[in-house]
Amino acid sequence: MPTVSMTVNGKAVSAEVEARTLLVQFLRDKLSLTGTHVGCDTSQCGACVVHVDGKSVKSCTMLAAQAEGAKVATIEGLANGTEMHPMQAAFKEHHGLQCGFCTPGMVMSALDLVKHNPSPSEHDVREWLEGNICRCTGYHNIVKAITAGAAAMRR
Amino acid sequence: MHDFHYHRASSLADALKALAAAKDGRLLAGGMTLLPTVKQRLASPSDLVDLAGLTELRGIRAENGGLGVGAMTTHAEVAHSPDVRKTIPVLAALAESIGDPQVRNRGTIGGSIANNDPAADYPAAVLGLDATVVTNKRKIKADDFFKGLFETALGEDEIVTAVHFPRPEKAAYVKFPSPASRYALVGVLVAKTAGGVRVAVTGAGACVFRVKEMEEALAKSFTADAVKGIKIPSKGLNSDLHGGADYRAHLISVLAGRAVTACG
Ligand SMILES: Cc1cc2nc3c(=O)[nH]c(=O)nc-3n(C[C@H](O)[C@H](O)[C@H](O)COP(=O)(O)OP(=O)(O)OC[C@H]3O[C@@H](n4cnc5c(N)ncnc54)[C@H](O)[C@@H]3O)c2cc1C
Ligand code: FES
Numbered sequence: 001m002p003t004v005s006m007t008v009n010g011k012a013v014s015a016e017v018e019a020r021t022l023l024v025q026f027l028r029d030k031l032s033l034t035g036t037h038v039g040c041d042t043s044q045c046g047a048c049v050v051h052v053d054g055k056s057v058k059s060c061t062m063l064a065a066q067a068e069g070a071k072v073a074t075i076e077g078l079a080n081g082t083e084m085h086p087m088q089a090a091f092k093e094h095h096g097l098q099c100g101f102c103t104p105g106m107v108m109s110a111l112d113l114v115k116h117n118p119s120p121s122e123h124d125v126r127e128w129l130e131g132n133i134c135r136c137t138g139y140h141n142i143v144k145a146i147t148a149g150a151a152a153m154r155r
Numbered sequence: 156m157h158d159f160h161y162h163r164a165s166s167l168a169d170a171l172k173a174l175a176a177a178k179d180g181r182l183l184a185g186g187m188t189l190l191p192t193v194k195q196r197l198a199s200p201s202d203l204v205d206l207a208g209l210t211e212l213r214g215i216r217a218e219n220g221g222l223g224v225g226a227m228t229t230h231a232e233v234a235h236s237p238d239v240r241k242t243i244p245v246l247a248a249l250a251e252s253i254g255d256p257q258v259r260n261r262g263t264i265g266g267s268i269a270n271n272d273p274a275a276d277y278p279a280a281v282l283g284l285d286a287t288v289v290t291n292k293r294k295i296k297a298d299d300f301f302k303g304l305f306e307t308a309l310g311e312d313e314i315v316t317a318v319h320f321p322r323p324e325k326a327a328y329v330k331f332p333s334p335a336s337r338y339a340l341v342g343v344l345v346a347k348t349a350g351g352v353r354v355a356v357t358g359a360g361a362c363v364f365r366v367k368e369m370e371e372a373l374a375k376s377f378t379a380d381a382v383k384g385i386k387i388p389s390k391g392l393n394s395d396l397h398g399g400a401d402y403r404a405h406l407i408s409v410l411a412g413r414a415v416t417a418c419g
């Protein structure tokens with residue numbers, strides 16, 4: 001079996017995997033980083049969004065082998081010890097989740113938005129969330145959380 | 156998903172070699188179409204040959220007054236490129252309208268046109284702007300490239316390396332997106348080019364096509380009124396849960412009018 005190596009949340013990792021192993025399977029099954037979820041497994045829902053070399057991607061639609069040598073960031077890498085990242089804190093504060101299944105993908109997607117657009121309008125956030133589906137919240141509080149999280153990150 | 160061999164090609168020659176040696180090899184670009192297809196077992200390739208390492212297939216260059224876009228350039232790179240926004244703004248806007256941010260971060264122009272999905276956006280730009288597809292073997296004019304449902308002029312051992320877009324005088328793309336995927340239910344690109352007016356329609360038929368009657372009308376009078384009244388026969392157009400053939404035929408006339416208006 002081929003070996004893949006990459007950096008995940010700042011740590012160098014390496015494992016033997018079948019070529020067909022998806023990045024999300026590598027993260028969840030090999031590294032036990034189960035914060036990244038699989039919702040649809042058909043590239044639609046965004047529950048599996050992580051960052052690869054600084055860009056948000058759907059990790060259910062990327063092979064682990066395609067991330068060879070890349071820098072991968074997942075939801076587990078955001079908090080500083082027990083202190084939540086401002087975007088995570090904003091989701092808590094503004095009730096941006098109910099069951100929480102979509103939340104890791106929402107947060108990782110939001111952080112990619114803020115990178116290009118530090119002060120997104122409500123419209124910008126709604127457009128950006130095209131690839132993130134939530135079964136529970138009706139999006140309203142997610143949008144509020146992301147706008148507030150972006151503001152907190154500017155401070 | 157069945158297992159396969161994965162190769163990361165180090166050069167075009169290396170990619171061609173891996174493809175030739177494979178029983179049923181497929182090129183892998185962004186994977187945004189191919190991987191879902193393999194997952195659903197609609198395809199079971201023996202080998203995937205990844206083009207991601209070929210830096211020569213990436214990037215956007217000014218070329219003879221137009222733009223050369225490398226096959227592995229992502230939709231997001233085209234959408235955000237200052238050169239594209241300045242020289243051919245319609246191309247940046249079209250790329251920005253594809254799917255969602257994560258699809259745009261991975262999906263490539265080469266993958267999109269090689270796949271030639273009937274509802275894809277890029278085929279409308281390539282055909283409507285009279286672009287030329289460059290491969291490892293030859294240059295193919297847009298009019299000769301798109302052959303039918305998921306079918307192109309590409310040979311088995313042919314790799315798209317770039318697409319050359321001449322700069323249009325004016326152009327606009329208007330699509331009626333599927334609310335779920337953003338694929339085009341119907342999309343119309345209208346352009347005033349050096350070779351005349353071109354109207355390219357995606358989403359409506361088995362494959363992107365031009366509407367000669369609209370092009371002739373617009374050559375005489377470049378106004379929305381000139382095309383609004385032209386009725387497209389619905390025979391042979393797509394009919395699915397998103398909309399019937401009659402509805403799509405109607406949309407072509409409406410969107411063509413809007414695209415002319417958007418040309419300013
Ligand atoms: C949720 C979702 C929404 C989407 N919405 C849209 C949309 O609104 N509009 C739209 O147009 N598209 C949409 N797409 C499709 C997307 O644009 C794909 O990125 C694109 O169709 C394929 O590009 P790729 O780079 O991912 O190619 P891949 O999936 O890697 O490859 C596709 C095919 O092209 C072949 N190929 C790839 N590169 C080359 C090359 N250089 N030379 C020869 N053959 C090659 C491959 O062998 C394969 O057969 C969507 C996809 C998803 C998952
Ligand atoms: S699990 Fe990846 S997009 Fe739904």
Ligand code: FES
Nearest residue numbers: 098100134135136
């Ligand atoms: S909070 Fe339940 S899916 Fe979004």
